[in-house]
Amino acid sequence: MTDPSPAPAPTDRREFVKCASCAIGGAIGLLPMAAGVYVAIDPIRQGGGPSSVGDGFLRLAMLEDLPVGGAPVKFSIVSDKADKWSRYSQVPIGAVYLQQTKPGEVVAFNTVCPHLGCFVDYRASQKDFFCPCHNSNFNLSGALLSGVSPRGMDTLEVAVRNGREVWVKFQTFKANQAEKIPANS
């Protein structure tokens, strides 16, 4: 037990037993912990977002649906979506504002505020975009007029195909950054 023995052998043994206890105890505790942490951080390892089929453009509207020089019109983005084990066909994944600035020229904005991801409203009375969360507002070109957003509204690539079909490449971008960086990069 605790009686200090003058012989070195028992003390050596006791030290060995202490070390061995700590080593084994540490190892057996560490293994399940490590396995748990490794699995828990899986989302960071997986990274990236869902990949889209084709060129990523979706047909959203016809030119005649958009008044020239008029108010932006909101369109839901409906697409196939994969989420962990599930695959969904044709579910809403976001929305865009489309605006025909000149005949045949369309601009598209993601409806999400670049600040912290709230849904930005179009205010017909003020003719602007307004984020109801932290009061950022943007003009119809998407530029920041006032408020805390680090950048203007996120524009999306638009293509007018076959004369009147409006196709948009829907993307989301990282929140609260001065630069527009795709969210899945």
Add this chain to the structure above:
Amino acid sequence: MFKKLKPLQDWIEHRTGAGKLAQEALYENIPGGSRWRYVWGSTLTFTLAVQFITGIVLWMGYAPSATSAWESVYYMQERVSGGWFLRGLHHWTAQVMTVLLVLHLMQVVIDGAYKAPREVNFWFGVILLQLVLALSLTGYLLPWDQKGYWATKVATDILGSTPLVGPYLKELVLGGADYGHHTLTRFFALHAGVLPGLVIALTAGHIYLFRRHGITPKKPLKKPDEYFWPEQVLKDAVACLAVLATVLFFVVRHHGADLGAPADPSSNYPARPDWYFLFLFQFLKYFPGHWEVLGAIVIPGIVMGLIFLMPILGQWKLGHRFNLGLLCAVLIGAGSLTAIALREDASNATYQSGVSHAANDAAVVKDLARSRGGIPPEGALSLLQGPKLFAQHCASCHAFDGHNGLLAKLTAPQSAPDLKGFASREYLADLLEPARFRSSKFFGNTKHANGKMAKFLDKHAADFAGESKADLAKVIEAISAEAKLRSQQQVDVRDAARIQEGRKLFETLGCTDCHSLGKWDPDDATAPDLTGYGSRDWMLSLLHDPSHARFYGEKNDRMPAFGKDEKLSGQQLGRIVDWLRGD
């Protein structure tokens, strides 16, 4: 360096007393010194800790509902890296824990550690034993696979047969009259909330009472007294290491834990509980009809009651011997019943085939979940509907990759084409080899074996293998593109020009003498219309009525009109077609 930390250590000690607590914990006296027989309690505490750690992380990936439980466990097992290992640790530690519980109980009874003043602690232990068994039972259902589903159904039906309160208890546990979403949410709340909470509280009490009364030394004492630290700690640590090694052995051998096919109330899966409840399952076979309550509840209840009363019974002169006898009888009885159950199952052909079918279903559904890029929102069971219907209605003539759609050998020789990869480029290229066309893989056992198509292929064999080889490839690409297969989405876009060319060559090569492509003309057609060949609509129309002039007409060889004759509903036909097309 450590000296510098002294003030911090003192500060913490003054505020919390943690050091003193550790001191007390480590320097507990063990009369007669450390011994291997005292390790069981520590191994159980260790396994409990492993279950908490692994359980919490599994919780992060688990979605309790009838259409997401199996699916989320599948994702953890197959797609999350290291997920199988974590799941395996949790599963196999639970199994080992059951064994350790029995060993711990044996040690306590044999050493008489239940006697005064340790009665209350013994009762704590018996309750803990039951809580751990309840954790095993609730955990078994959570993957919502065939095994867990059917076993738990038996268990809850037993609960339902309890006199008076049974039906109410059952409904409470199931969260309704039948199995569904709320069965899982309730089982999960029990498994991850209520039961672990009780286990923590009782384990704390158990350890407190153990420390209060000290260890029950095995007499005669052979060595001088020792402190718990470090000699006993080392023995405990080595024992825990052995436990972990055992667990790891099974985890690696089984690549985690088994996940069967998703729960299917319409299947004939042979229900069996996990091995540690197998003795109770076997026991029930000896209690027919209304005697069942005796085997299911009364007798196990009496035995549990007697175990509970061991500290009281032990006070009698022969009490300890009675307790030893009881423990021996229970263990030998349970062991024998388990052995009988295992032997009966080993020689039970129905059970064996049920298990192997279920394993095939599991392999098929996992493969579909992977190859289809996920599971539809209605759950994994829906993925199995296509191959199941195929096995039942189509596999008497057709094969799928040489099997019946569910990996089982065909019961009759295949008389119609193997439909694996139907309408794909590879399928068509294979089909249009004259020798292959006549082989049993395609039309060899049908009357088309010597029909116009076979003769056409023979006649042009040299040309198709030589000069027109490249043209034929384009025609194949054009016909295959009609199917709009998901697996060919990218190549169909890439080869758009070749496909356009192929459509023109369709006529050049003489296909239009019998077939049509692009526009079907009822007056001109003598062979199936290939407009939209292999597409969902085309296949549904063919299944509706293969004898329709658009398809085989009068030349149809035995293929039933599944839709027209109402053999299968439109929805069922859709399931088969979606599965064949890989949608």
